[in-house]
Amino acid sequence: MSADTLATAQPAVELEGITKRFPGVVANHDIRITVQPGTVHAIVGENGAGKSTLMKILYGMQRPDEGTIKVNGTPVSFRTPSDAIEAGIGMVHQHFMLADNFTVLENIVLGAEPKRFGKLDRAGARERITGLAETHGLRVDPDKLVENLGVGERQRVEILKVLYRGARILILDEPTAVLVPQEVEELFQNLRELKDEGLTVIFISHKLDEVLGIADAITVIRRGTTVASVDPREVTARQLAELMVGSELPTPETRESTVTDTVALTVAGLTMEADGHRRVPKGTSVSQYVDKLRADGVRLLLDDVSFEIRKGEILGIAGVEGNGQSELIEAIMGIRPTHGAVTLNGRDISAWSTLQRRESGIGYIPEDRHRQGLLLEAPLWENRVLGHQTRKLVPGKADKSRGLWVDRKAAKADTERIIRDYDVRTPGVDTLALALSGGNQQKLIVGREMSGEPSFLIAAHPTRGVDVGAQAAIWDHLRNARAAGLAVLLISADLDELIGLSDTIHVIYRGRLVAALDPSDVTPERLGGYMTGAIAGPEEA
Numbered sequence: 001m002s003a004d005t006l007a008t009a010q011p012a013v014e015l016e017g018i019t020k021r022f023p024g025v026v027a028n029h030d031i032r033i034t035v036q037p038g039t040v041h042a043i044v045g046e047n048g049a050g051k052s053t054l055m056k057i058l059y060g061m062q063r064p065d066e067g068t069i070k071v072n073g074t075p076v077s078f079r080t081p082s083d084a085i086e087a088g089i090g091m092v093h094q095h096f097m098l099a100d101n102f103t104v105l106e107n108i109v110l111g112a113e114p115k116r117f118g119k120l121d122r123a124g125a126r127e128r129i130t131g132l133a134e135t136h137g138l139r140v141d142p143d144k145l146v147e148n149l150g151v152g153e154r155q156r157v158e159i160l161k162v163l164y165r166g167a168r169i170l171i172l173d174e175p176t177a178v179l180v181p182q183e184v185e186e187l188f189q190n191l192r193e194l195k196d197e198g199l200t201v202i203f204i205s206h207k208l209d210e211v212l213g214i215a216d217a218i219t220v221i222r223r224g225t226t227v228a229s230v231d232p233r234e235v236t237a238r239q240l241a242e243l244m245v246g247s248e249l250p251t252p253e254t255r256e257s258t259v260t261d262t263v264a265l266t267v268a269g270l271t272m273e274a275d276g277h278r279r280v281p282k283g284t285s286v287s288q289y290v291d292k293l294r295a296d297g298v299r300l301l302l303d304d305v306s307f308e309i310r311k312g313e314i315l316g317i318a319g320v321e322g323n324g325q326s327e328l329i330e331a332i333m334g335i336r337p338t339h340g341a342v343t344l345n346g347r348d349i350s351a352w353s354t355l356q357r358r359e360s361g362i363g364y365i366p367e368d369r370h371r372q373g374l375l376l377e378a379p380l381w382e383n384r385v386l387g388h389q390t391r392k393l394v395p396g397k398a399d400k401s402r403g404l405w406v407d408r409k410a411a412k413a414d415t416e417r418i419i420r421d422y423d424v425r426t427p428g429v430d431t432l433a434l435a436l437s438g439g440n441q442q443k444l445i446v447g448r449e450m451s452g453e454p455s456f457l458i459a460a461h462p463t464r465g466v467d468v469g470a471q472a473a474i475w476d477h478l479r480n481a482r483a484a485g486l487a488v489l490l491i492s493a494d495l496d497e498l499i500g501l502s503d504t505i506h507v508i509y510r511g512r513l514v515a516a517l518d519p520s521d522v523t524p525e526r527l528g529g530y531m532t533g534a535i536a537g538p539e540e541a
């Protein structure tokens with residue numbers, strides 16, 4: 001802890017009686033939290049408990065209706081994030097906000113450029129960045145392009161960016177959601193060094209084991225209000241979860257294989273060039289062509305990916321983000337052209353449009369719920385049907401409506417069913433999607449994609465951002481659907497989820513499947529080894 005924080009010995013942040021209302025919802029009610037300087041303070045709670053709202057208030061993105069905020073003992077009233085930054089508060093968002101085609105240095109100084117004679121003072125900036133990186137043990141190369149960085153490195157750039165602006169209090173929103181175990185360990189080491197320097201870290205997480213491993217203090221929020229402040233040395237993950245939920249959690253069921261002999265999906269030789277799709281010359285087979293691409297050193301985003309998924313099987317794909325997972329989904333959904341073939345229930349669908357593929361019974365939980373999953377400005381019931389007009393609205397009864405002729409009544413009724421079955425916390429079906437908390441948006445999408453009896457489901461990070469209770473519920477839904485014959489391609493950054501749900505796990509590394517592993521005897525550390533290339537494939541289960 002630094003001399004100045006010791007001298008004042010004031011709490012870094014005090015929130016007293018914070019209340020924030022939205023139409024139909026009290027997001028925060030009389031919240032009280034005291035964060036000591038030089039500590040890591042975790043905020044945990046169910047989806048929709050009010051964590052993000054509270055952090056937005058502390059970062060000046062939203063104004064509380066009631067209550068006071070003190071920073072280092074001084075009452076503050078932030079109108080914008082700039083006010084919060086001025087007071088020494090920085091926020092690292094879950095979705096990184098870096099410009100890909102700029103260097104690390106440029107990204108860090110963007111918006112806070114040191115100028116010399118009207119020009120960017122690169123030397124000055126470099127010196128400060130290197131100094132900050134060294135003091136806090138944050139490994140980065142200032143001259144690398146951000147597009148060439150891994151996820152962990154990008155996160156370090158984000159942290160440096162807020163430190164560069166003078167932050168002494170850092171807010172981190174689910175920082176470990178996208179990291180592999182080795183990266184989580186490195187982040188935690190960075191956080192320890194930050195607090196040794198007297199900085200204060202406030203972080204939101206749904207991963208309770210991690211919270212217990214790193215936090216000095218934990219505040220539990222339930223239904224908008226603070227229900228407990230606990231010492232991590234005195235609780236277990238289960239007790240913490242029960243404090244969040246307010247009741248006892250069910251014990252998870254044991255695994256039983258439901259894999260059948262019937263193949264639902266086959267992908268064969270999927271290959272995608274990084275610099276744009278080319279036509280295979282006449283008289284050349286795809287495999288000859290791909291061999292030539294390799295020989296010519298063309299970078300491949302997907303490199304000869306083949307597998308099959310049978311009815312009743314969940315096939316998991318492990319990989320650090322950016323190793324071809326998105327491209328694999330795009331290839332299967334027909335969003336982006338590829339070489340190779342996709343066969344669904346015995347029919348070659350390689351030449352089909354995305355819409356045709358969806359209509360033929362593919363469910364798709366997308367990676368990015370904002371860009372691909374929801375119309376934020378539309379009410380929940382419209383989100384149930386838009387783009388899914390051909391899905392059955394009432395179980396067992398096909399909905400023949402198309403385009404404009406949406407059966408509103410059926411849509412609303414089915415949305416109500418999803419809200420019930422998936423415990424979506426919302427005032428009702430007419431609420432706009434943007435008013436739902438992140439985790440509740442996710443539950444709605446999962447519910448929608450599982451409706452209408454798909455035969456094959458692509459589930460990309462199906463429980464990202466959802467709390468432990470909702471996660472267990474989504475896992476149950478997936479297991480039940482699998483038992484009823486659903487074939488699932490599961491892509492997840494959560495290794496416990498992959499290991500817990502999958503019947504087989506493939507690791508994807510630089511566009512290639514490098515290992516096929518049996519989830520019943522693989523550890524997260526070993527998976528992490530293949531994912532980062534530390535252990536070389538190929539290895540068969």
Ligand SMILES: Nc1ncnc2c1ncn2[C@@H]1O[C@H](COP(=O)(O)OP(=O)(O)OP(=O)(O)O)[C@@H](O)[C@H]1O
Binds near residue numbers: 053054425434435436
């Ligand atoms: N802009 C908004 N308009 C209306 N309601 C909102 C708005 N933002 C949040 N809410 C509501 O406030 C409540 C708290 O949401 P918040 O996003 O703070 O929860 P959270 O604890 O961060 O959840 P999650 O873990 O799912 O991200 C929710 O019921 C949500 O629907």
